[in-house]
Amino acid sequence: MAYQVLARKWRPQVFEDVIGQTHIARALQNAVKAGKVAHAYLFSGPRGVGKTTMARILAKALNCSEGPTPAPCNRCAPCQEIAGGSSVDVLEIDGASNTSVEDVRELRETVKYVPFQGKHKVYIIDEVHMLSNSAFNALLKTLEEPPPHMVFIFATTEPHKIPSTIRSRCQHFQFKRISRRDIVNRLNYITAQEAIKMGEAELFLLAKGADGSMRDALGLLDQALAYGGPQVRQEDLLTIMGVVDRPQILEMIQAIQRKDASKAMGQVRKLVDQGHDLRQFCHELVEVVRDLLMLKISKQPEALVECPSEELEELKALSQGFSLEELQWLFSIFSQTHEEIKNFFYPPFLVEMAVVRATRIHSVEPLDKILEKVLTLEKQLQHSAETISAPSSTSSSLTSPPSMVQPEVGMSPPPQRSTSDHLGPNPGHNEASSEVSPLDRSGQWQKVLQGVKEKRPYLASYLDRGVLMSLTGEELVIGYPKASSFFIDLIHKEENLSLITSTIQECFQKTLKFKVLLVESLPDMERSVHSSKADIHPVVKEALKILGGEIVDPKP
Numbered sequence: 001m002a003y004q005v006l007a008r009k010w011r012p013q014v015f016e017d018v019i020g021q022t023h024i025a026r027a028l029q030n031a032v033k034a035g036k037v038a039h040a041y042l043f044s045g046p047r048g049v050g051k052t053t054m055a056r057i058l059a060k061a062l063n064c065s066e067g068p069t070p071a072p073c074n075r076c077a078p079c080q081e082i083a084g085g086s087s088v089d090v091l092e093i094d095g096a097s098n099t100s101v102e103d104v105r106e107l108r109e110t111v112k113y114v115p116f117q118g119k120h121k122v123y124i125i126d127e128v129h130m131l132s133n134s135a136f137n138a139l140l141k142t143l144e145e146p147p148p149h150m151v152f153i154f155a156t157t158e159p160h161k162i163p164s165t166i167r168s169r170c171q172h173f174q175f176k177r178i179s180r181r182d183i184v185n186r187l188n189y190i191t192a193q194e195a196i197k198m199g200e201a202e203l204f205l206l207a208k209g210a211d212g213s214m215r216d217a218l219g220l221l222d223q224a225l226a227y228g229g230p231q232v233r234q235e236d237l238l239t240i241m242g243v244v245d246r247p248q249i250l251e252m253i254q255a256i257q258r259k260d261a262s263k264a265m266g267q268v269r270k271l272v273d274q275g276h277d278l279r280q281f282c283h284e285l286v287e288v289v290r291d292l293l294m295l296k297i298s299k300q301p302e303a304l305v306e307c308p309s310e311e312l313e314e315l316k317a318l319s320q321g322f323s324l325e326e327l328q329w330l331f332s333i334f335s336q337t338h339e340e341i342k343n344f345f346y347p348p349f350l351v352e353m354a355v356v357r358a359t360r361i362h363s364v365e366p367l368d369k370i371l372e373k374v375l376t377l378e379k380q381l382q383h384s385a386e387t388i389s390a391p392s393s394t395s396s397s398l399t400s401p402p403s404m405v406q407p408e409v410g411m412s413p414p415p416q417r418s419t420s421d422h423l424g425p426n427p428g429h430n431e432a433s434s435e436v437s438p439l440d441r442s443g444q445w446q447k448v449l450q451g452v453k454e455k456r457p458y459l460a461s462y463l464d465r466g467v468l469m470s471l472t473g474e475e476l477v478i479g480y481p482k483a484s485s486f487f488i489d490l491i492h493k494e495e496n497l498s499l500i501t502s503t504i505q506e507c508f509q510k511t512l513k514f515k516v517l518l519v520e521s522l523p524d525m526e527r528s529v530h531s532s533k534a535d536i537h538p539v540v541k542e543a544l545k546i547l548g549g550e551i552v553d554p555k556p
Ligand SMILES: [Zn+2]
Pocket: 063, 064, 065, 066, 072, 073, 074, 075, 076, 077, 078, 079, 080
């Protein structure tokens, strides 16, 4: 007997065998059971996920001599004819090669006749989006007044190309990409039946190459069998699929983790010598980095990372050695390289540079830690400036160019020192404030600031960047200008909010509502304090440069 390709031999014959699309199978079975089959269906989804297979099973369910039944027998003449593609009542039309209006007119002629032996006439039009506009119009006429025995099933990978007039007359089912795990399970079953020897790693590799398509998975398996016989080896699969083997990818990741640039460069050289496609290599690196990220952030990574269980453990261990920020960097480095490589004259150079960059990323600190450092630095600078300079000079005299401390005629006098100057982390610094917000007459807010500062100095400095907007017996409101809006997010962190509210409670002996707002404009006094601060502190400017912020309206 002639060899039958696996995809054909193992084509599902009943609804239950179509993997990954149970939601659709169940809906169709229920419709058949209830006698509520629509006149037109639209099956959309990626290639090779079971659209035409499902269409044929539906045709059998409708025309089986025991039917209509949700479980076609697959033994009667109609079932066998449909499976073999020879049924006169079930017509499969390739939309790609029958695109003209004449083809559809011909089809409309045949629609009029009652089914020859079955109960329904079923038209399965594959790649229906390829039909011409006039063909769609002709089809529409039939769909508007469908004969009772007729069922259309349209299959397409591009549903958006189908006119809405047609789409609105169809019941639309969206087929999903098949998960790797589902493909592996099905392959496992088929290989056992076919006496093909294949390990878990090989099954996953095949499923990966199939990219969500069962048909492609079986096609690859056919190729592997033709190449190496019934014992499918990983090397054979790698050769057929043209992918870099997993150990080499993991070695590269390990070299990056150890910041071993020369080892990583050696890996690139090896890949080039082996004739690998470097774009594919970047693709696979990105995928592994993504998996490492998932393993770090997800509590149930098994659902998100599809790989053999043995490798999952290996990846978990590897992910421990990276911070989240590092992985995000790696992701962007290699996805960018993957994109740029298309137009680059010599891809190995680009990959080498990417790898060097990857080995040189230092652990990136979270934003609030960086801010904390900047603010501490600023306070230290200010403090030392105050200590060195004469009492009469402003604190900025050491850090600003002369033009900035000598006001021109007509300009406002140098701003008064803000309260924040007194909230630095230096223990010897005078804490009492001479400048308080007019709203804070009893000094309660200053008390809160002081209380917060004792527990978490950097948080006090965030708060101090805001302006007291309202202080009543009910609530305490702090406002931030747009340029400092990032402080709002930092303050809104749960651990910060709870510390602030508990401190407020300690100071006021009661619970007040604490609110943080973004404000368009600040009260005059406060604004001058803030803008002058930006003027006189290069550190702030530097911080804004690093953090990408901007100073809004520096001169009121
Ligand atoms: Zn049957």
